[in-house]
Amino acid sequence: MTFEELLQVPPYSLGHEEKHALLTERLLELTEHHRDRCPEYRRMLKSVGYDAGSVSGYEDLPFLPVRLFKELSLRSVPQEDVVKTMTSSGTTGQAVSRIYLDRTTSANQQKAMVKIVSDFLGASRLPMIVLDCPSVVKDRNMFSARGAGILGFSIFGARKIYALDDDMHLDREALTAFLEKFQGQDILLFGFTFMVWQHFYKELVRLKEQGVTFDLSRGILIHGGGWKKLASEAVSPQEFHDRLRDVCGIDRVHDYYGMVEQTGCIYMQCECGHLHASVFSDVIMRRPLDFGVCGVGEPGIIQVVSAIPESYPGHSLLTEDEGVLLGEDDCPCGRKGKYFKINGRLKNAEIRGCSDTYAAKFA
Amino acid sequence: MNAEKYLNIFKESFDVDEATAKGLKYQDIPAWDSVGHMSLIAALEDTFDIMMDTDDIIDFNSFEKGKEILAKNYGIEF
Numbered sequence: 088m089t090f091e092e093l094l095q096v097p098p099y100s101l102g103h104e105e106k107h108a109l110l111t112e113r114l115l116e117l118t119e120h121h122r123d124r125c126p127e128y129r130r131m132l133k134s135v136g137y138d139a140g141s142v143s144g145y146e147d148l149p150f151l152p153v154r155l156f157k158e159l160s161l162r163s164v165p166q167e168d169v170v171k172t173m174t175s176s177g178t179t180g181q182a183v184s185r186i187y188l189d190r191t192t193s194a195n196q197q198k199a200m201v202k203i204v205s206d207f208l209g210a211s212r213l214p215m216i217v218l219d220c221p222s223v224v225k226d227r228n229m230f231s232a233r234g235a236g237i238l239g240f241s242i243f244g245a246r247k248i249y250a251l252d253d254d255m256h257l258d259r260e261a262l263t264a265f266l267e268k269f270q271g272q273d274i275l276l277f278g279f280t281f282m283v284w285q286h287f288y289k290e291l292v293r294l295k296e297q298g299v300t301f302d303l304s305r306g307i308l309i310h311g312g313g314w315k316k317l318a319s320e321a322v323s324p325q326e327f328h329d330r331l332r333d334v335c336g337i338d339r340v341h342d343y344y345g346m347v348e349q350t351g352c353i354y355m356q357c358e359c360g361h362l363h364a365s366v367f368s369d370v371i372m373r374r375p376l377d378f379g380v381c382g383v384g385e386p387g388i389i390q391v392v393s394a395i396p397e398s399y400p401g402h403s404l405l406t407e408d409e410g411v412l413l414g415e416d417d418c419p420c421g422r423k424g425k426y427f428k429i430n431g432r433l434k435n436a437e438i439r440g441c442s443d444t445y446a447a448k449f450a
Numbered sequence: 451m452n453a454e455k456y457l458n459i460f461k462e463s464f465d466v467d468e469a470t471a472k473g474l475k476y477q478d479i480p481a482w483d484s485v486g487h488m489s490l491i492a493a494l495e496d497t498f499d500i501m502m503d504t505d506d507i508i509d510f511n512s513f514e515k516g517k518e519i520l521a522k523n524y525g526i527e528f
């Protein structure tokens with residue numbers, strides 16, 4: 088099965104059985120594809136005694152810990168076919184992941200994302216405000232998670248402006264002019280959760296105290312990147328939403344979950360506040376002790392599978408995040424597939440513990 | 451007129467000469483990467499005062515294909 092065929096399926100239209108069969112077929116093919124082309128991956132499969140014949144569903148496929156992409160250069164295409172290298176946002180001194188994309192994988196990421204996000208925004212593109220600074224997409228050979236996110240979402244916007252200058256100050260004149268020009272129209276806002284809070288929300292609060300306000304009641308905010316940095320400020324998702332609404336009237340707010348290692352397959356938050364898996368990917372919550380599959384309501388380590396990656400062996404990964412499956416096929420918003428929430432990042436000690444357990448399993 | 455405008459956008463966006471521009475395909479040169487692509491689309495939208503669909507932005511993968519899309523879906527005559 089090709090990815091093109093999967094792209095013809097509306098992203099939230101399949102119930103459990105159909106989706107499970109389709110994804111299993113594609114992921115089995117990808118496992119073979121990478122085994123043939125990536126020597127390190129082949130060795131890893133061998134070390135876990137992988138046998139395609141004993142796989143009855145994609146839960147049975149091996150998964151790589153995401154941090155492996157920080158330690159190894161994993162590619163399933165020759166270096167000369169790599170058109171883009173993406174890096175994870177590590178803090179200074181930390182190793183970063185390197186993800187190698189060829190034309191096909193890069194194009195399929197964008198196509199999948201268009202299908203997913205269009206389900207929430209509709210087909211037409213909207214005037215767009217990026218809640219970040221222009222320099223974040225400057226290094227064109229090395230995309231950070233922030234740069235890649237902005238670029239990926241730019242396709243949904245038109246007449247795009249950056250709300251912040253390179254010193255991370257709000258460009259009030261540009262914002263005012265933009266809002267006047269597109270008065271009465273829906274507007275797309277995109278940014279990283281922490282940036283939105285730190286450099287946009289807080290500035291709007293400060294300006295409001297001076298009597299300067301902006302009306303963003305026609306805005307739709309999509310934000311992602313996680314809540315870790317906001318934990319110290321004790322801002323919950325609900326409070327984030329409420330306080331943004333209070334300061335500028337914006338009420339359509341969608342968080343999303345995603346990672347550089349599986350760009351394209353993002354998990355958008357629906358109107359009910361749930362993160363949704365599309366037909367292009369899935370989440371499997373795993374018990375830390377034996378990696379058994381968790382039931383609904385039971386917190387576990389998140390494994391992600393994606394039908395996209397062809398240029399690097401990242402179609403089945405164990406993340407360092409904890410999440411809870413909330414249900415499948417029956418979210419009140421009408422979208423099919425699994426829906427879930429994120430509890431947060433595993434603590435370093437837990438990750439080490441997990442890696443050790445995982446290593447033990449490999450040995 | 452439109453053909454010239456179209457060509458100039460390519461020449462300016464990617465800093466290439468006419469001959470190179472006319473045979474150009476997406477990702478042939480470093481300048482036409484995904485960042486360059488969105489700038490190109492923005493420049494075309496401003497110049498021709500149009501708003502392209504996401505599908506057309508994705509399908510727009512060469513100088514020639516772009517012309518075809520603009521002519522067919524946005525009524526721009528070349």
Ligand SMILES: [Zn+2]
Nearest residue numbers: 357361418420
């Ligand atoms: Zn839902």
